[in-house]
Amino acid sequence: MSDNLLTIHDRLEDILDSINLIQEWSNGRSSVKDFMGTSTGVMAFNACVMRFQVIGEHVGKLLKSEDKPLDSFPSIPWNAIYGLRNIISHEYANIDEEIIVSVINDDLQPLKEAIEALLEKY
Numbered sequence: 660m661s662d663n664l665l666t667i668h669d670r671l672e673d674i675l676d677s678i679n680l681i682q683e684w685s686n687g688r689s690s691v692k693d694f695m696g697t698s699t700g701v702m703a704f705n706a707c708v709m710r711f712q713v714i715g716e717h718v719g720k721l722l723k724s725e726d727k728p729l730d731s732f733p734s735i736p737w738n739a740i741y742g743l744r745n746i747i748s749h750e751y752a753n754i755d756e757e758i759i760v761s762v763i764n765d766d767l768q769p770l771k772e773a774i775e776a777l778l779e780k781y
Contacts (some may be wrong), residue, residue, distance in 0.1 A: 667728050667781045671774055677710040678771045684762045691756045697769075708747055708759060715744020728781055732773040740770075752764040 665673075684703040688694050694704040694715070719741040721729050729737045747754065 665720070667721065667724060667726060668778065670721055671728075671778050671781060673780065674714050674717050675771065675774050677713045678767055678774065681707045681710050681763060681767060682771075689760070689764055691760050694760065695756060704756070704759070706750075706756060707763065710760070711759070712744050712747040715741050715747070719744060728777055731777070731780075735770060735773050 684706050685694075688700060688703065694700040703742055718729070721738055722741060729735070
């Protein structure tokens with residue numbers, strides 16, 4: 660399916676799928692050491708980062724959508740989510756592990772709740 664044929668619902672579903680995977684892969688890992696201390700942890704960290712890239716890509720498209728679906732959740736830092744995607748895409752070697760782990764621990768669940776609410780509307 661062409662990227663421009665994805666519906667708002669499709670994008671929200673992809674975001675939710677990515678959030679669920681990040682939560683699964685980070686389960687039991689709450690610090691940088693938990694991720695970076697083993698090769699399995701590093702693999703999980705890298706997989707989570709790639710899913711953040713997917714989330715950011717879809718958020719960027721939704722920010723440009725005429726329907727403005729994200730406007731109903733102004734407390735979510737949508738532009739920062741898209742900005743993280745840009746860092747991952749263009750500055751991967753400079754990713755701050757502490758920031759990624761902080762986002763996983765503190766910001767992922769509120770984002771998930773917003774996406775689930777948006778899925779009820781779209």
